[in-house]
Amino acid sequence: MNNITRICLWSGPRNISTALMYAFAQREDTKVFDEPLYGYYLKNHPEAHTYHPGADLILKSMENDGEKVVSMMLENTEKPVLFFKQMTHHLWNLKRDFMKKMVNVILTRDPKEMLPSFNKVIKNPSIDDVGYALHVELIEYFKTHQIPFVVLDAKKVLLNPKGTLQKLCTFANIPFDNKMLSWQPQQLKEDGIWAKYWYKNVHLSHGFIPYKPKEEKISEHLKPLLNECLTHYNQLITYSI
Template structure:
């Protein structure tokens, strides 16, 4: 590994602005992106344990094993100063040891009411997953891996970004994030071009799965992140969660997740 090549992963729950964050990293111009490599193994690879997409033509690819993605992510990229992997925590649930060595781990969190409401809409429109069961303990898994990074991998307390903070003050949050992970901040991270689909982004690991297929990019799944050109002007305020209209299922899931979210929130990058 080259001493001047930063290797970074960011972990999150689903529906937590992680694609927008990845677009920000990609906009730097010096960064190689690995798109959800472990989630691809979990959902679409030879040893997948999630089978919701088994009957969807063209989305399964047996080459996606943990060895395959770790070999890809471990190679030196001569044209990139930063290697950046955006990962969903469910891709390594109960299997933390599969994660590639040599990467600095960071985290992105979102209030569980927003996360579960977004996933409820996704499950109704596209992905037939019972989020109430599959993702009941997803925040708990995120916290477990946070502790694993410190206690087993020996890294210092990983930086945590809260999605609301990112939308409210993107420049401040991104500047502090870059400082903590040891790469220079650039204003390029605040703006990027609108695109129609993933094929023009030149990201690794986007050749598998239903979510990145062109026929789905106009739906709820990825359209906002693909068509966006930045995080906004910083005028967005945090939601008054008590006033929102959420379903009983979303409220139940969020109540279960809230204590973990609040613990992680207390450790976040402060603005």
């Protein structure tokens, strides 16, 4: 594997995954990739392209063949550390054996804080859109195949960015870099073309925004989904560092 550390961050939406991508982008030894399987997902999911903003442009702008994307992830040697920001639902029917060659990190967030934010862009999300059940399923896959993994909880990251990132770097067997804690308030050249729909807060930030509890109420139509998500989230956080 050419001594390359390949990190896959398996996240749900609205889970500070972009902030973590920006953190790793500050490292001189690291190249970041923004959701390389998004095109594959939109092409193969029977409905996603009908409600994801900018779907047509996304499909035209990136590789739609999942196996080719996986080959790129395994063969790229541009930097000693490669960081792939991924959405877990983008794995749609894709073979998962490549994960044995990755440093696998699951990122989750309290659904009471995530769902209102996600619902503003994609209305009436399903359990498959938000990743919690898929994360639990992924953990079972990792355990069955003896693949090491770690879980990050967004709240813990925001409460203690340095401490949590130090633990993550130890797990990935790479040195921690203080540069990961701040960045310029601007877009990354690696941002996907969907950034204008999702990344506004990160583009305005200088680093991890200090945690504040969300006070936005859950809409009635989201409460059944919230209860379903909480069942899975409560399992996930038992693994968090």
